[in-house]
Ligand SMILES: Nc1ncnc2c1ncn2[C@@H]1O[C@H](COP(=O)(O)OP(=O)(O)OP(=O)(O)O)[C@@H](O)[C@H]1O
């Protein structure tokens with residue numbers, strides 16, 4: 001029984017490792033296509049990448065705004081509850097600003113984008129795969145990696161940091177509304193506290209994270225989409241796998257980047 | 267038309283040379299040693315039962331599926347050994363119309379046909395538009411430039427796929443069941459189109475089909491695939507005169523042996539606990 005479970009865990013682990021290997025190899029191919037391609041007559045499709053930025057951004061923007069505002073408000077309330085016990089209610093604005101920019105905005109944005117744009121990309125490429133459209137591209141002589149994968153990954157690499165900066169702003173406003181309307185902090189005080197507490201490092205740390213997360217979502221979604229095999233059911237499976245796997249990898253990468261930034265500052 | 271001499275030909279002289287191709291999916295052996303040669307300007311029609319591996323053979327010939335064994339040379343280039351850039355250049359000389367049409371679902375018909383043109387030519391947009399219109403008119407779809415593939419019937423998609431395959435005026439055209447799902451009049455029109463393309467442009471064609479009438483109408487040579495091998499490749503007249511029982515069965519449209527199918531039916535109905543082979547077919 002135990003051995004069986006152990007065996008299954010082992011198999012799962014090997015499976016995950018192989019999966020990670022496929023992600024890396026796609027990353028390598030896409031990276032080479034982006035950096036070396038232009039010198040070999042396959043320039044990066046900038047127009048298409050811009051379209052992808054707009055598409056992914058548009059898909060996720062309403063949801064990201066809503067969630068960011070709510071998170072900002074929740075955070076203000078929660079921190080007020082704890083800071084009150086220390087008699088440090090004047091730190092609410094600082095706490096909201098720092099935890100949002102360094103951690104919550106990039107993380108929440110990435111998770112929402114994985115659910116919105118990542119799944120859409122996996123479904124799109126998966127459908128193209130099962131209806132032989134990817135094969136048709138290959139036969140025409142168009143490399144599916146440079147035509148489909150590179151613009152999508154680039155799009156997310158740009159869109160997720162932009163959305164994150166936007167979420168920073170909205171979440172701070174959410175915290176401010178709660179601070180002013182519920183906690184009776186003066187609007188001027190709150191704004192001044194926010195500005196005083198933030199250093200550029202916080203913002204860039206968050207943007208760096210968002211950049212990494214965007215890459216993860218793009219890679220996972222494209223890899224899942226392109227490895228879809230079978231019919232409509234398989235497309236559904238790729239879509240779900242994309243969301244789950246992206247979220248797991250995003251959180252793992254978050255720990256890693258946070259630790260790096262922490263070591264750098266310490 | 268003179269029959270080609272049986273002496274071995276240099277690979278460069280041939281449009282396509284397929285040598286000893288084996289291909290299995292898991293335990294299913296689909297191709298078990300296929301050899302084929304296609305001359306420049308020739309139309310080769312591949313016949314065979316459903317599931318006999320015709321599409322797989324075509325996918326191997328164009329490099330979408332890597333065979334387990336064997337080589338494919340197109341215009342003298344070994345497509346499984348050539349460099350990527352060489353392949354890209356070669357592929358611009360090839361066109362393929364897929365069995366499933368494989369039109370790009372997010373693009374209109376016009377954009378579908380335009381894609382190879384905008385990727386590989388320097389032509390201005392106005393010129394490309396004219397070419398797209400010509401290609402679509404070729405298959406009777408002149409009014410559908412702005413339609414999406416999802417808004418087309420199956421037969422229209424087939425014809426659109428053909429138009430896209432023809433976009434760059436290829437040297438070699440691969441068609442997987444171009445006339446399946448077309449009404450007899452349109453199918454006959456497509457046959458005539460293939461014949462015209464051959465006589466006017468000298469295009470080499472490899473056509474997979476089920477329709478015997480159309481096969482005999484367009485073929486310079488016919489190849490019959492059976493059990494993963496080429497049973498016979500010869501001119502239509504020779505094939506028609508062939509006495510091989512399996513060839514006859516296919517050409518005379520005879521069903522499988524009566525006793526055989528009775529027996530299978532009986533087994534299927536009675537021995538339910540003994541699962542037959544029908545599961546993986
Ligand atoms: N990707 C694949 N994975 C597993 N099996 C496959 C795959 N592609 C084809 N096959 C199997 O190979 C066999 C031949 O398929 P293929 O599509 O080449 O047949 P076909 O001759 O084109 O049939 P049809 O006339 O119906 O189109 C079938 O038994 C099919 O199940």
Ligand SMILES: [Mg+2]
Pocket residue numbers: 320321322365442
């Ligand atoms: Mg087929």
